[in-house]
Amino acid sequence: MKKEILSGNEAIARGFADAGGRFAASYPGTPGTEVLEELCRLQGIHAEWSINEKAALEAALGGSLSGVRSMASMKHVGVNAAADPLMTASYTGVNAGLVLMAADDPGMFSSQNEQDTRHFARMAKIPCLEPSDSQEALDFTGLALELSEQFDTPVILRTTTRISHSRSVVEVSKAAAVRPRAFKKNIRKYVMLPAYARERHKAIEKRLLKLKRWAEKASINQIIRGDGGLKQVDRLGIIASGISFQYVREAFPEASILKLGMTWPLPEQMIREFADSVRKLAVVEELDPFIEDAVRAMGVRVDFGKNVLPLTGELTPGIVFGGISGRRENKSKTPIAGIPERPPNLCAGCSHRGLFVVLSKMKTFVSGDIGCYTLGALEPFSAIHSVLCMGASVTMAHGISTGLKLRGIKQKPVAVIGDSTFLHSGITGLINLAYNGGDAIVVIMNNDTTGMTGGQEHPGTGRNARKEQAPRVDIMGLCRACGLRAREIDAYDIRSLEALFREEMAASGPVVFVSNQPCALRYRLAKKPLEIDAEKCTGCLKCLKAGCIGLKVESKTGRRYVSVDKLICSGCGICARLCKADAFVEA
Numbered sequence: 001m002k003k004e005i006l007s008g009n010e011a012i013a014r015g016f017a018d019a020g021g022r023f024a025a026s027y028p029g030t031p032g033t034e035v036l037e038e039l040c041r042l043q044g045i046h047a048e049w050s051i052n053e054k055a056a057l058e059a060a061l062g063g064s065l066s067g068v069r070s071m072a073s074m075k076h077v078g079v080n081a082a083a084d085p086l087m088t089a090s091y092t093g094v095n096a097g098l099v100l101m102a103a104d105d106p107g108m109f110s111s112q113n114e115q116d117t118r119h120f121a122r123m124a125k126i127p128c129l130e131p132s133d134s135q136e137a138l139d140f141t142g143l144a145l146e147l148s149e150q151f152d153t154p155v156i157l158r159t160t161t162r163i164s165h166s167r168s169v170v171e172v173s174k175a176a177a178v179r180p181r182a183f184k185k186n187i188r189k190y191v192m193l194p195a196y197a198r199e200r201h202k203a204i205e206k207r208l209l210k211l212k213r214w215a216e217k218a219s220i221n222q223i224i225r226g227d228g229g230l231k232q233v234d235r236l237g238i239i240a241s242g243i244s245f246q247y248v249r250e251a252f253p254e255a256s257i258l259k260l261g262m263t264w265p266l267p268e269q270m271i272r273e274f275a276d277s278v279r280k281l282a283v284v285e286e287l288d289p290f291i292e293d294a295v296r297a298m299g300v301r302v303d304f305g306k307n308v309l310p311l312t313g314e315l316t317p318g319i320v321f322g323g324i325s326g327r328r329e330n331k332s333k334t335p336i337a338g339i340p341e342r343p344p345n346l347c348a349g350c351s352h353r354g355l356f357v358v359l360s361k362m363k364t365f366v367s368g369d370i371g372c373y374t375l376g377a378l379e380p381f382s383a384i385h386s387v388l389c390m391g392a393s394v395t396m397a398h399g400i401s402t403g404l405k406l407r408g409i410k411q412k413p414v415a416v417i418g419d420s421t422f423l424h425s426g427i428t429g430l431i432n433l434a435y436n437g438g439d440a441i442v443v444i445m446n447n448d449t450t451g452m453t454g455g456q457e458h459p460g461t462g463r464n465a466r467k468e469q470a471p472r473v474d475i476m477g478l479c480r481a482c483g484l485r486a487r488e489i490d491a492y493d494i495r496s497l498e499a500l501f502r503e504e505m506a507a508s509g510p511v512v513f514v515s516n517q518p519c520a521l522r523y524r525l526a527k528k529p530l531e532i533d534a535e536k537c538t539g540c541l542k543c544l545k546a547g548c549i550g551l552k553v554e555s556k557t558g559r560r561y562v563s564v565d566k567l568i569c570s571g572c573g574i575c576a577r578l579c580k581a582d583a584f585v586e587a
């Protein structure tokens, strides 16, 4: 046994390796990305970036059927993409253990919504485990694989940002040698024709009852008795799981706690006995009243739940204490006042900036997508008018173009999508647009990486998860194969780009623009930084339309001019192209 300080995500990867896990597939997404990144560093595991989460789960199920313990990891919204295989993988069950690791993001640090993955476990009728720290993240991963095999079911391992990204001490052991399981053909189990699926549905209802019985005795569901000390809430008992358990312990050290390591199915008997043993019952959980609703449905009275705690965002010990005690005492440390805000911004040198300088001048609807380019919706560009989910830019632009045509309005919408997102779920939309006669300009900002989530590889980069060479998708060729015209653009050359947009806006029929400028952060532009000839600068501030963090407005003896921070500037030249006074020169 060795002790290490690990994040929850790293611990999950180690837990998978320790339990003999062999095949892992994932699509990046904060806060879950590092699970696969850590697995890539470990020996004996095949770890791969899938094209999307549906592919990851299906491949992992395939791995399980082949006889090796497998895992698919993703962020919470990835489970939506994987929901189709998930719902029926519950019916087929598994061969070797199969875990779906899903990382939720209460507070939406880096997500478009804060949905609660536990609902998927209930809907799919499969177990959901929730670790409360890195040690449990490691232990529960191994347990999830065992439960998966014991009950013939996929198992959801649910974390939240605080669990995935916090670091704590973990005991790691040597990887167990787990024998692969022989694969036996079983058409009635693995082919979900209606006749066979009807049988399997009955089997999973039985499985759920067995899992409920297991949950009653499982050591991961435990009662921690407090001395009931608090005066204002005498003999308080709190049901909590995941990170909420940590907040509860801090907020109410004297309370009794029913800590649930498994939040689906719930140990009904245990909950009833716990409720009977305390005077006031609280259920503390982030996001939805998932446990609370189930407890109320058992006919058990809940004194404190979402009636006093928020449905949105993260909890803190202070929020938990204030909600339940009714007292204002703040148990969380308050942030230091006066720290300047740092709103998100495109990196210096990012080619997305050139596109948005141009799009901000176009009088048309721009449907955006999820990636760094979502920032095109912010000032000074305000150039993106919708963002829904990955891949939706293309399909929505198609719908908008069709709707506008039906209304007799001549306007060509623009869709903006990144390379990783295009491969994740944009290709299908493009085929849909071409097939159904949509008329839009689809811009693929191919920066040769998955920028938003920290620069992961994908099938367009020509490298796999371990950075080895892999077949590379030809994006232009792919668009043409979908039946569309494709033109390469240079997003830094804003004058030519504007002319190209105006030309294609006037033409009829859809077209794809592909920009092939590498991510400035990942690949670093090899250009020299610029500086400003203060004498030439007229102080018109047109260059600020580039929204670049490397530009600063100065004033000397009442004269306004712009200066360039040479440490930040990457010499991309977009600001210089906006300058009418030719004031930018190479440093």
Ligand SMILES: Cc1ncc(C[n+]2csc(CCOP(=O)(O)OP(=O)(O)O)c2C)c(N)n1
Residues within 6 Å of the ligand: 027, 028, 029, 030, 053, 075, 077, 078, 081, 111, 112, 370, 371, 372, 373, 390, 417, 418, 419, 420, 421, 422, 445, 447, 449, 450, 451, 452, 453, 519
């Ligand atoms: C279904 C789903 N999976 C994963 C994510 C996390 N995520 C946000 S943007 C993004 C991809 C960004 O890469 P790309 O489209 O190439 O654009 P870039 O950021 O490089 O400009 C990912 C994986 C998500 N939001 N939704």
